Amino acid sequence: MMKENNIPKIPADKFRFVGDEIRLHDQKMDTKQISYFRDAFNRFCKNKSSVTAAIIIMLLVLYAIFVPMFCQTPYSLALTDTDYLMYGKLLPRNQLCVDLGWDFWDGFKDRKDITKPAYDQVRAVAEETGLEVMKNVEQVGTNEKGVPVYNIRVDSYIYNGSDGAYTYMTLTEEQYKSMQAWQNETGIQLIYPAVDDTKLSQKNKLNADIWYEANDKGVPKVDKNDNFVDIYKQIGNDGSYNSLRIEGDPGIDNPNAEDRYRYASITGDSSAISYKCRVLKYAYFQYKYGFEPSFLFGTTAMGQDMLTRLASAARFSLLLAVCVSAINLFIGAIYGAIEGYYGGAIDMLMERFTDILARIPFMVVATLFQLHLAKRVGPVISLLFAFVLTGWIGMASTVRMQFYRFKGQEYVLASRVLGASDWRIMFRHIFPNSLGTIVTSSVLVIPGVIFSESSLTYLGIVNLDSSTMTSVGTMLANGRQFLQDFPHVIFFPAIFISLLMISFNLFGNGLRDAFNPSLRGADD
Amino acid sequence: MYTLKYTAKRLLFMIFTFLIIISACFILVRLLPNVPAQQFGKDMDLVLKSRYRQGLVDEKGNEIPLLVQYFNFFRKTLIGGDWGISEKLYFGQDCFGVFLEKLPNTILVNAYSSLLAVPLGLMLGIYAALKKNKWQDHAISTGVMILVSVPSYVYAFLIQYYLCYKLDLFPLHMRGGGEYFTWATFRSMLPAVISLSLSSIAGYARFTRAELTEVLTSDYLLLARTKGLTRAQTTTRHALRNAMVPIFPSILTEVIAVLSGSLIIESIFEVPGVGPLYTESITTLDYNFFLLLSAFYTLIGLTAGIVMDLSYGVIDPRIRMGSKK
Numbered sequence: 001m002m003k004e005n006n007i008p009k010i011p012a013d014k015f016r017f018v019g020d021e022i023r024l025h026d027q028k029m030d031t032k033q034i035s036y037f038r039d040a041f042n043r044f045c046k047n048k049s050s051v052t053a054a055i056i057i058m059l060l061v062l063y064a065i066f067v068p069m070f071c072q073t074p075y076s077l078a079l080t081d082t083d084y085l086m087y088g089k090l091l092p093r094n095q096l097c098v099d100l101g102w103d104f105w106d107g108f109k110d111r112k113d114i115t116k117p118a119y120d121q122v123r124a125v126a127e128e129t130g131l132e133v134m135k136n137v138e139q140v141g142t143n144e145k146g147v148p149v150y151n152i153r154v155d156s157y158i159y160n161g162s163d164g165a166y167t168y169m170t171l172t173e174e175q176y177k178s179m180q181a182w183q184n185e186t187g188i189q190l191i192y193p194a195v196d197d198t199k200l201s202q203k204n205k206l207n208a209d210i211w212y213e214a215n216d217k218g219v220p221k222v223d224k225n226d227n228f229v230d231i232y233k234q235i236g237n238d239g240s241y242n243s244l245r246i247e248g249d250p251g252i253d254n255p256n257a258e259d260r261y262r263y264a265s266i267t268g269d270s271s272a273i274s275y276k277c278r279v280l281k282y283a284y285f286q287y288k289y290g291f292e293p294s295f296l297f298g299t300t301a302m303g304q305d306m307l308t309r310l311a312s313a314a315r316f317s318l319l320l321a322v323c324v325s326a327i328n329l330f331i332g333a334i335y336g337a338i339e340g341y342y343g344g345a346i347d348m349l350m351e352r353f354t355d356i357l358a359r360i361p362f363m364v365v366a367t368l369f370q371l372h373l374a375k376r377v378g379p380v381i382s383l384l385f386a387f388v389l390t391g392w393i394g395m396a397s398t399v400r401m402q403f404y405r406f407k408g409q410e411y412v413l414a415s416r417v418l419g420a421s422d423w424r425i426m427f428r429h430i431f432p433n434s435l436g437t438i439v440t441s442s443v444l445v446i447p448g449v450i451f452s453e454s455s456l457t458y459l460g461i462v463n464l465d466s467s468t469m470t471s472v473g474t475m476l477a478n479g480r481q482f483l484q485d486f487p488h489v490i491f492f493p494a495i496f497i498s499l500l501m502i503s504f505n506l507f508g509n510g511l512r513d514a515f516n517p518s519l520r521g522a523d524d
Numbered sequence: 525m526y527t528l529k530y531t532a533k534r535l536l537f538m539i540f541t542f543l544i545i546i547s548a549c550f551i552l553v554r555l556l557p558n559v560p561a562q563q564f565g566k567d568m569d570l571v572l573k574s575r576y577r578q579g580l581v582d583e584k585g586n587e588i589p590l591l592v593q594y595f596n597f598f599r600k601t602l603i604g605g606d607w608g609i610s611e612k613l614y615f616g617q618d619c620f621g622v623f624l625e626k627l628p629n630t631i632l633v634n635a636y637s638s639l640l641a642v643p644l645g646l647m648l649g650i651y652a653a654l655k656k657n658k659w660q661d662h663a664i665s666t667g668v669m670i671l672v673s674v675p676s677y678v679y680a681f682l683i684q685y686y687l688c689y690k691l692d693l694f695p696l697h698m699r700g701g702g703e704y705f706t707w708a709t710f711r712s713m714l715p716a717v718i719s720l721s722l723s724s725i726a727g728y729a730r731f732t733r734a735e736l737t738e739v740l741t742s743d744y745l746l747l748a749r750t751k752g753l754t755r756a757q758t759t760t761r762h763a764l765r766n767a768m769v770p771i772f773p774s775i776l777t778e779v780i781a782v783l784s785g786s787l788i789i790e791s792i793f794e795v796p797g798v799g800p801l802y803t804e805s806i807t808t809l810d811y812n813f814f815l816l817l818s819a820f821y822t823l824i825g826l827t828a829g830i831v832m833d834l835s836y837g838v839i840d841p842r843i844r845m846g847s848k849k
Contacts, residue, residue: 356541359826360548363787364818367806368552451675455788458677459803476677480792483681484689494678502673 040436040514050510053503060500064318067311074289076308083288084303086167086281089486091156092298092306107294108135108153115143117219119150124212124220124228125158125165128192128246129280133158133165157293158282166192166208169279173239176264176275180243182287189244190283193261194276199231208278238262239275298488301478306492313470314496320380320471321449324387329442331388332395337426339396340403347400358393365389366456374462380469383462387449398441402434436515443511447504454497472497527837534833538826542819549818550597553811554580554590559611570616574609601815612810613801619812623798623820627783630790630797632704633713634782637720642775644721645728652729653736654759664729671726680719680792688715697794716793720786724778731774735767773835780828 034042045051078084093107111118126133134152142148159165171179183190195211204210204218212228213221220228230248241263245252251260264275285293297306335354339347366386373382406412407430415425431438454473456462464471465478472493479489564571572585579596582588600606607619614622652664671679688694699712739745740763748758790799798817805813 355537356544359541359822359829360545361818361821361825363802364545364549364821367814367818368549370806371556371809372552447673454675455677459787459791461803461806476681483685487685490681494681498674498678501675502670505669505673 036436044510044514047510047513049506050514053506053510056499056503057507060314060496060503061318064311064314068308068315071308071311073291073305075285075291075293076305078289083284086163086303087285087293087299088160088163088301088303089156089482089489090160090293090295090299090303091486092296092488092492093157093294094296095294098294103136103153107155107157107298109156110151111154112151113140113149114152116148116150117217119148119152120220120222120228121164121209121218122152122154122159125209127228128211129158129165129189130247131155131158131282158280164207164209165281166278167281167284168206168208169277169284170267171264171275171277173273173275176239176277179277179279179287180241183243186286187244188283188286189246190280190287191241191243191263192278192280193246193249193263194233194238194265194278196231196233197265211278233262233265234259236262237266238264239266239273297492298486300475300489301482301486306489309470310472310475310492310496313472313475313493314500316464316469317450317453317472318446320384320387320453321446323384324391324449325442325445327384327388328392328395328445329438331392333399333431333438335392336396336399337403337431340400341407341422341426341430343404343407354393354396357390360390362386362390362452363456363461366452367461370462379462379464383453383456383464387452391445391449395438395441395445398437399434402437403430406430406433440508440512440515443504444508447501447508450497450500527834530837531830531834534830538830542822542826545822546602546815546819547594549815550594551590553815554593556811558587558811559809564611567616570609571611578606578608580608607816608812610810610813612808613804613813619816623801623813623816626796626798626801628704629698629795630799631782633698633716633790633795633797634720634786636710636713636717637724638778638782640717641721641724641728642778645725646732646771648725648729649732650736650759650764652733653740656737656740661733665733668726668729668733671722672730676719676723676786677788677792679722680715680789683715683719684792687718698796700796713795716789716795719789719793728771728775732767732771735770736763739763739767769836769840772839773832776835777828777832780824780831783824 091107091109092105094105097105098107122134125131132155134154136151136153138151140149140151179190182188193211197205199213200210201214201216203216204214207218210218211230211232213231215221223229242255243263245261245263249261250257254260264277266273266275268274282293295305295307297310299305300309335350339350366383369382369386369389370379373385403426412425412429415429420428450472453462453471454476457464457471457473458477460477463474465474475493476490476497479486479493482489572581575581576583576585577600579600580588580593601608605620607623609615610617610619610622648664648668652661652668655661684696688696694715695712697712698716699709703709740759745758745763748762749755753761787799787803789795790797791803794800798820801813802817802821804810805817
């Protein structure tokens with residue numbers, strides 16, 4: 001049987017050469033050439049979590065660099081000020097939350113189930129100053145002795161726990177005058193009337209909060225209508241006080257009235273008169289630093305502003321980590337390059353050396369460096385040494401592996417044939433090719449260093465605490481004892497370091513994947 | 525025969541390394557200004573006697589050459605086991621005795637955390653690998669990533685603040701005293717155990733998932749399935765066993781590392797263990813303790829390394845560590 005298209009004879013002119021008319025040339029490439037790093041960058045950008053991590057790292061670094069620069073206040077600059085202690089452990093306050101009236105991030109402290117005496121102490125401050133010291137006052141019942149129990153929120157900026165709201169200050173004539181002038185200018189009551197000493201028990205004499213009749217423990221004695229009974233000083237000299245007077249002062253109508261309140265008790269002789277005054281700490285802050293206290297992250301136990309303090313701690317930690325990473329890279333690259341390139345007996349000897357070095361526990365190294373070097377070169381440099389002493393080993397082994405991988409390649413042979421020196425081959429040819437892996441491990445060193453540094457300072461093996469310098473670990477260690485009552489002192493450093501660690505790990509992983517050529521096109 | 529030779533080689537090198545490190549520690553510590561015995565007042569005799577027994581001073585209490593001290597340290601401390609008395613922390617007590625007294629607490633806390641971490645971590649890892657690229661996997665991987673990255677002291681703080689303080693489930697600090705196996709002691713240990721195990725759980729889960737996903741895509745599993753085995757059978761009998769090759773050594777290492785514990789967690793929860801002893805010996809400059817504990821930590825680290833390498837060969841006979849090509 002014959003198929004239909006089985007033509008026995010095809011005339012020669014029916015045949016034609018394929019592509020006879022078209023001229024085929026090598027075409028110029030339309031697409032752009034992509035370098036190794038460009039390709040890595042492109043692939044990195046596809047990894048969303050890594051990009052996010054990179055952005056977060058950038059924000060944290062910007063925070064560390066710029067916040068100490070731009071968020072300076074007269075308060076954060078006065079680092080060695082002893083008045084700081086009056087403003088310790090203030091709660092974080094976001095002005096926005098205060099304006100919106102939220103019960104969150106507003107600098108108020110929850111005080112649950114406090115009995116009437118404790119409540120009255122706060123109420124007395126509110127009554128005398130007229131400020132909003134507490135809110136959300138709620139009587140929740142009575143305790144077993146029949147004493148009323150309250151839930152309140154107290155403004156930690158005005159009334160901070162056991163420290164109270166006022167302090168006794170001994171002023172010179174000049175200071176006394178300047179405070180009065182400031183009061184007249186701003187209309188804010190700073191000096192409150194002095195209290196009649198004779199009506200105070202020995203214990204209460206130190207407690208500046210008391211302006212009322214109170215028992216030995218400073219608990220107010222109230223009258224039948226639940227009002228406080230004032231014990232203001234109404235006799236004696238107060239250095240011709242001529243400024244704001246509190247409500248109810250007979251001196252408002254007649255500044256020369258005999259029973260006007262006295263605003264200072266005078267001690268010392270005529271050559272050096274000093275005025276002992278009851279000063280409201282909240283107003284004193286405004287008087288001294290020129291603005292109303294409001295700290296976004298609160299203050300530490302020592303009264304330092306957490307926002308700037310944490311930023312400088314972060315700056316220190318990051319700087320240390322970057323320095324360690326750079327030095328490790330430098331030493332490790334040279335050591336690993338020599339090991340990997342020459343191999344053989346040199347490699348064997350150098351490897352055994354690093355074997356021994358790598359086995360020394362880091363804690364032991366850090367401790368010995370602290371004991372020996374800290375006094376001579378300072379704790380920071382000795383910490384740096386401790387990190388570098390064993391830190392470069394990881395980098396060296398990475399570089400060594402890369403050199404083993406590349407040293408047999410043709411381009412190395414070619415450049416050797418052309419007479420390139422060993423040094424040139426190592427650092428001009430092989431090293432740039434292994435840069436991807438090396439950069440990745442350098443980046444991954446950074447969170448490790450920050451973690452170790454924070455552990456060491458936390459444990460107190462390294463002490464970096466001073467008024468001008470601190471590290472994240474130090475802040476955590478210092479805040480430790482206030483974890484129960486003032487968790488914010490630990491909360492912000494902990495958040496910072498957690499964010500930093502998570503982002504660095506994600507970023508490092510993304511970088512590793514981006515520089516790994518075998519994953520090219522894997523996710524497309 | 526080969527394994528024996530390799531083990532012997534490794535052991536010799538380990539001893540060599542240990543001696544170098546501990547010698548360096550000893551010499552560096554001895555170079556520091558020593559506390560003069562006169563400072564101890566009426567306890568001077570006690571300190572001097574101990575120092576003389578260790579061969580650090582002569583009969584009259586004068587310093588002797590460092591080289592002789594080093595020789596004596598070798599003979600009396602490393603071989604004889606006399607680590608001297610504590611001169612600061614637990615004044616007058618035998619260092620080694622105090623150390624032995626503290627060790628059970630550390631071991632117990634860490635053993636519990638291992639008991640918790642190993643099964644949980646493996647289970648999570650296996651589950652994530654089986655559900656690869658589904659939401660369960662993503663959820664586990666995210667959690668693991670966070671737990672691995674966040675420093676352990678941060679969640680120790682969280683646990684202490686919420687579980688111990690706010691909810692009042694556990695005491696704030698671990699109970700001391702000699703009772704190790706009572707319910708009260710166990711309860712007071714739990715926060716530390718949980719904090720310790722969280723990062724281990726995450727570590728195991730990540731490791732297991734990575735190994736298992738790699739094995740699950742291999743050809744022999746496909747073959748096993750085509751032979752008619754169910755998915756569960758292939759996973760448990762073939763995939764899991766092969767995936768365990770790299771996982772098992774790390775578990776074994778952890779079991780040894782149980783002895784050394786975590787300095788920071790122990791200090792947060794005030795576990796009366798070895799960790800706080802070490803940090804306190806540094807802050808109070810109690811050199812005898814420092815030397816003893818440095819030797820201890822170094823030894824643990826070295827042993828863990830060897831066990832890890834050797835166990836590869838034990839669990840998978842095809843692997844011969846240190847073999848030539």
